[in-house]
């Protein structure tokens with residue numbers, strides 16, 4: 630691995646990346662033998678690695694996790710997206726560490742470069758394609774999801790035969806959204822409203838915000854409603870068959886973000902559901918370890934925070950408020 634220092638990651642990032650590391654081989658295994666090309670898209674690719682805040686150790690980020698999957702020959706085409714100032718360095722490092730792989734890094738705003746990347750991938754749009762969308766906050770635009778969902782439409786020549794869209798796994802910036810859509814309306818500026826509309830692809834978030842602002846629902850309810858709205862739109866607007874949402878919390882039990890998965894594939898649905906259940910089981914111990922390290926000494930187990938994680942159970946999204 631190259632020597633450049635990575636970003637410091639909370640334990641929840643390790644959970645997220647462990648799920649990715651569990652899912653990608655299963656994604657390839659599910660299509661093994663049927664096709665020989667697989668595409669991986671990483672819209673907010675990062676630096677290739679980060680430093681665990683818990684152990685201080687460097688560990689691979691999504692870019693390398695995808696390259697290291699060793700099932701069915703691995704991903705054949707890997708397309709990364711990063712800000713202009715970081716893209717070239719990422720591409721150089723990945724190309725030098727993985728010289729035989731088909732890698733390309735698009736520099737700039739991924740919401741703009743995604744269209745070019747997808748048009749360059751048009752000849753392989755029949756190939757199973759997985760997209761990881763891992764922004765820092767509110768950077769993801771609904772338009773990007775729309776383009777991804779449309780990318781493979783029509784790849785089967787026989788009309789009426791079942792098609793699988795690009796599988797999507799996205800970070801939904803719950804904490805950032807709640808902070809931006811503040812309870813005090815004088816703090817909600819037009820750029821905040823525009824960012825929320827850009828993320829959802831509609832202003833359907835407004836009725837939820839209005840209910841919260843008028844104290845007709847709790848903060849926790851509003852949070853659930855926003856996540857639900859995203860899932861609802863992935864199904865109703867982009868026509869995904871199934872979605873799953875998994876909540877990641879910080880060491881004090883506050884929500885950081887949700888990871889939302891959208892698929893048309895029954896195997897993908899089952900595997901991600903299983904991975905979410907396993908992650909939910911592992912989290913209390915990981916969180917405790919992270920808290921112990923923060924304090925520099927072991928604490929009594931779960932001594933001052935209610936860590937009653939309900940585990941993971943699939944629930945379908947419901948009709949959002951209008």
Ligand SMILES: C[S@@+](CC[C@H](N)C(=O)[O-])C[C@H]1O[C@@H](n2cnc3c(N)ncnc32)[C@H](O)[C@@H]1O
Nearest residue numbers: 673674675690691711712738739763764765768
């Ligand atoms: C949370 S980090 C991604 C971490 C990465 N997935 C990993 O596992 O190593 C988000 C990354 O997105 C990049 N980024 C932010 N806005 C972007 C945009 N509009 N287009 C492309 N990349 C962007 C940031 O520079 C940052 O490296």
